[in-house]
Amino acid sequence: MSSIRITERVPSDNTDLAEIILSLLKKKEAEGDIQKVALQFPEGLKRKAHEISYALKKEGYDVVISGEPCWGACDLDLDLIRDSDVLVHIGHAPVDERENVIYEYFSQDFDISWLVDVIPSIKSKKVGLITTIQHVHQINDASEFLETHGIDCVIAEGSERTPFRGQVLGCSYEAARNTGCPEILYIGTGIFHPLGVHLATGARVVAFDPYTGSIEIPDERRLLLKRHALIEKAKDAGSFGIILSKKSGQRREELAGRLAVLSDKADIIEIGEITPEALLNLGYDAYVNTACPRLAYDDQARFPVPVLSPQEFEIVCGAREWEDFEIDEIR
Ligand code: SF4
Incomplete structure (x- = not known):
């Protein structure tokens, strides 16, 4: 995979998505003629499709819209990429680089001064600073604000994704890992990211929600108890389905192959959309998820049987000790 860095590009402010997409298409046309444009929206923005399509058609483009579910840039509509001159993927930053894909993601401003409330929860004079794509355009401002309040921030490069x-x-x-800091400040919503960072790095993590101002210190104990119980349950399974995703940025073929040889009860199953119904119909006693790591952790309650992470399956097969539990990442 080639390396991508977009340090010079400031995310758009969402003011006029159609105009932004049109200007990106014009720029792209320097590389060759574009006639057919495919549009792919995340679930929350699909209702904008008609408006954008109308504006593009007025400029003479043929437009086709992806009706497939889409949860990330890992989920490009591969059929539409093949059938169009360019795919405009809206709502997410790239997890890999492709010639005929334009990514247009979203940013959301928050009031930096709210960070003053998080300062008493930080124990160190120097923290790693991390956030999600929506707020990454404000990370330098956040760092400067914290520095004026006596806290140095380390902001590190991440992975290809x-x-x-x-x-x-x-x-x-x-x-987060690359900051090398024993304490990390996460700016963003939800507890999954900070919990994942805590498990992946061992650092103390302070999670600051920029919308509500709430502050949380993630505690891994509940998650680990649940995962331990699932591992124990899966030890009795007579069959394992190793899920291999068909999605562009979730497909870990080498990993699925390596896991499959750990047990003669395991089969590799290729799936596009992983739903409870699909798993129920397949009828395996347990599954191993090599697709989006969050699926095993976030969605277990929806699934009829244990859905393990790759590392948890290694524990079931005796190839890893529980003490070496790791949170799954795509590297
Ligand atoms: S694999 Fe999962 S967590 Fe990663 S980008 Fe895709 S949807 Fe998001």
Whole structure:
């Protein structure tokens, strides 16, 4: 995979998405003629499709819209890439670089001065600073604000999947790990990312929600108890389905192959959309998820049987000790 860094590009402010997409298409046309444009939206923005399509058609483009579910840039509509001159993927930063894909992601401002509330929860004079794509354009301002309040910040490069300094994903905590700091400040919503960072790095993590101002110190004990119980349950399974994703940025073929040889009860199953119904119909006693890591952790309650991470399956097979539990990442 080639390296991508987008340090010079400031995310758009969402003011006029159609205009932004049109200007990106014009720029792209310097590389060759574009006639057919495919549009792919995340679930929350699919209703904008008609508006954008209308504006593009007025400029003479043929437009086709992806109706498939889409949860990340790891989930490009591969059929539409093949059938169009260019795919415009909206809502996410790239996890890999492709010639005929334009990514247009979203940013959301928060009030930096709110960070004053998080300062009493930070124990160190120097912290690693991380955030998600929505707020990455403010990470330098956040760092400067904290520095004026006596806290030095380390903002590190991440992995190929996280092209912005300080950016983390639910499948990649490299930007946190690379700070080398024993304490990390996460700016973003939800507890999964900070919990993942804590498990991946061992650092104390302070999670600051920039919308509500709430502050949380993630505690891994509940998650570990649940995962331990699932591992124990899976030890009785008579069959394991190793899930291999068909999605562009979730497909870990080498990993699935390596896991499959750990047990003669395991089969590799290729799936596009991983749903409870699909797993129920397949009828395996347990599954091993090599697709989006969050699926095993976040969605277990929806699934009829244990869905293990690769590392948990290694524990079931005796290839890893429970003491060496790791959170799954795509590296
Ligand atoms: S693999 Fe999962 S966590 Fe990673 S980008 Fe895709 S949806 Fe997000």
